[in-house]
Amino acid sequence: MALMILPFIGALSVSEGLIALVTVCLVYLTLKHFRREIPEGLRRLPGPTPLPIIGNFLELGSKPYLSLTEMSKRFGDVFQIQLGMRPVVILSGYETVKQALTKQGDDFAGRPDLYSFRFINDGKSLAFSTDKAGVWRARRKLAYSALRSFSSLEGKLPEYSCVLEEHICKETEHLIKELHNVMTAEGKFDPFRYIVVSVANVICGMCFGRRYDHHNQELLSLVNLAEDFVQVTGSGNPADFIPALQFLPNKSMKKFVNLNNRFNNFVQKIVSEHYSTFDKDNIRDITDSLIDHCEDRKLDENSNIQMSDEKIVGIVNDLFGAGFDTISTALSWAVMYLVAYPEVEERLYEEIKEKVGLDRTPVMSDRSNLPLLESFILELFRHSSYLPFTIPHCSTKDTSLNGYFIPKDTCVFVNQWQINHDPELWKDPSMFIPDRFLSADGTEVNKQEGEKVLIFGLGRRRCIGEVIARNEVFLFLAIIIQKLHFYKLPGEPVDMTPEYGLTMKHKRCYLGVAMRAKDVQ
Numbered sequence: 001m002a003l004m005i006l007p008f009i010g011a012l013s014v015s016e017g018l019i020a021l022v023t024v025c026l027v028y029l030t031l032k033h034f035r036r037e038i039p040e041g042l043r044r045l046p047g048p049t050p051l052p053i054i055g056n057f058l059e060l061g062s063k064p065y066l067s068l069t070e071m072s073k074r075f076g077d078v079f080q081i082q083l084g085m086r087p088v089v090i091l092s093g094y095e096t097v098k099q100a101l102t103k104q105g106d107d108f109a110g111r112p113d114l115y116s117f118r119f120i121n122d123g124k125s126l127a128f129s130t131d132k133a134g135v136w137r138a139r140r141k142l143a144y145s146a147l148r149s150f151s152s153l154e155g156k157l158p159e160y161s162c163v164l165e166e167h168i169c170k171e172t173e174h175l176i177k178e179l180h181n182v183m184t185a186e187g188k189f190d191p192f193r194y195i196v197v198s199v200a201n202v203i204c205g206m207c208f209g210r211r212y213d214h215h216n217q218e219l220l221s222l223v224n225l226a227e228d229f230v231q232v233t234g235s236g237n238p239a240d241f242i243p244a245l246q247f248l249p250n251k252s253m254k255k256f257v258n259l260n261n262r263f264n265n266f267v268q269k270i271v272s273e274h275y276s277t278f279d280k281d282n283i284r285d286i287t288d289s290l291i292d293h294c295e296d297r298k299l300d301e302n303s304n305i306q307m308s309d310e311k312i313v314g315i316v317n318d319l320f321g322a323g324f325d326t327i328s329t330a331l332s333w334a335v336m337y338l339v340a341y342p343e344v345e346e347r348l349y350e351e352i353k354e355k356v357g358l359d360r361t362p363v364m365s366d367r368s369n370l371p372l373l374e375s376f377i378l379e380l381f382r383h384s385s386y387l388p389f390t391i392p393h394c395s396t397k398d399t400s401l402n403g404y405f406i407p408k409d410t411c412v413f414v415n416q417w418q419i420n421h422d423p424e425l426w427k428d429p430s431m432f433i434p435d436r437f438l439s440a441d442g443t444e445v446n447k448q449e450g451e452k453v454l455i456f457g458l459g460r461r462r463c464i465g466e467v468i469a470r471n472e473v474f475l476f477l478a479i480i481i482q483k484l485h486f487y488k489l490p491g492e493p494v495d496m497t498p499e500y501g502l503t504m505k506h507k508r509c510y511l512g513v514a515m516r517a518k519d520v521q
């Protein structure tokens with residue numbers, strides 16, 4: 001972290017540096033002097049002592065979810081760190097997080113005004129903006145109902161139960177062909193490179209009614225930008241907390257602004273095409289349905305919430321963005337775990353062979369019949385915890401938690417990684433054991449255990465794509481495990497170390513894949 005901050009300081013002249021330093025120290029001391037009184041009966045939040053200017057940044061290190069988990073052992077489930085000028089409350093422990101996000105959900109449902117968030121979807125993001133509660137709720141409701149109705153819509157072909165199933169089955173077919181071609185040509189493949197296009201096509205189908213070829217350069221360059229996006233949006237980005245850094249040359253922020261512009265332009269172009277071909281009697285996809293809402297102003301008959309068309313149609317930007325990176329990262333991790341644990345891969349294949357057979361492709365309704373696969377997915381979410389923190393929250397009023405006072409507008413990080421690795425909740429938390437979620441006779445998933453895995457957040461801000469995501473991860477995996485066998489290549493390291501960000505990726509690598517016997521003609 002020091003290395004990230006020092007180059008910015010080095011860019012100043014000596015006198016500018018001194019003035020900046022004295023100003024920041026004065027502001028720091030003034031803030032310290034006027035820090036809020038604690039209401040009677042409540043306690044001041046514990047936490048590590050901050051340094052002037054940078055606060056506790058150095059202690060976060062390159063893996064904040066680990067350092068904050070360590071700190072929670074010293075300070076408890078609710079403690080405070082100082083990031084630059086800003087106090088940040090860290091929540092750990094399943095019961096504490098549940099209390100804050102569900103039982104006191106309204107108190108913690110806000111988003112902080114972070115510098116980087118202002119560039120996402122032009123500052124109009126549903127997930128990242130500081131929309132007032134009424135506007136955020138109305139947009140969330142609209143997004144949720146559009147997503148639900150377009151995923152459960154009847155498919156064009158009778159063999160599919162819904163449009164989501166149809167998109168996934170078709171995309172896995174394309175994916176399998178692509179993997180076969182690349183293996184024949186190169187003898188290896190990069191899992192993320194291919195999975196991300198397939199997953200992007202599923203959400204593109206629902207949002208925009210179109211799909212892209214695996215070699216479409218426009219889509220490829222866009223989805224590959226996701227890595228730069230998640231690095232800046234990971235909790236603890238220095239430019240969000242040390243205002244001086246916003247005015248100094250900052251390569252990663254420049255890249256971030258640029259990628260958001262490209263992403264917005266990509267979506268805007270498609271939205272404009274939708275406006276010009278819009279037909280009220282033929283609502284083709286989510287974009288059309290949002291345009292229709294604007295036309296009718298039928299957002300919510302009982303409310304007077306006024307919103308620009310941009311804010312309504314802009315929802316599609318959030319759905320597309322959230323819908324491809326999160327799921328492709330899950331599937332890419334899944335393939336890594338299959339390769340790292342070949343005996344689990346074989347058991348999963350045997351389960352599918354026995355319960356579904358090899359003569360038909362798995363479908364969504366097979367989900368309840370494949371408990372080992374369901375447990376594998378839960379363990380993959382738990383063990384990788386690839387969304388180590390939720391998106392940062394913010395207190396919407398003065399409140400308290402576990403007896404500690406938390407003032408209004410305090411930024412809050414929720415450490416999902418800590419909960420998923422808490423030895424109080426999990427036996428051998430660092431081991432990858434899918435069977436931990438199976439009933440004693442192995443025929444059912446233990447639902448109570450499954451609910452302890454935290455990856456979609458909880459309460460008011462809980463992910464609105466959760467149902468779709470769980471179905472999509474299940475069906476993609478069931479189909480590819482039935483048809484493909486993944487393996488490590490000699491001399492190609494399989495490095496499972498996560499790279500920190502909003503969603504944590506594994507290092508890009510090459511693997512081998514072969515068709516299962518029945519599909520080899």
Ligand code: HEM
Binds near residue numbers: 126390391462
């Ligand atoms: C495995 C896949 C996914 C995971 C792990 C995931 C996880 C999350 C998490 C942790 C949050 C933040 C919760 C919080 O701040 O407390 C979130 C929010 C959100 N997710 Fe997902 N998500 C996934 C898939 C999706 C999909 C497929 C969509 C939509 C197509 C989606 C749309 C959203 C939206 C719009 C929000 C913002 C909600 C709000 O701020 O009110 N997500 N998700």
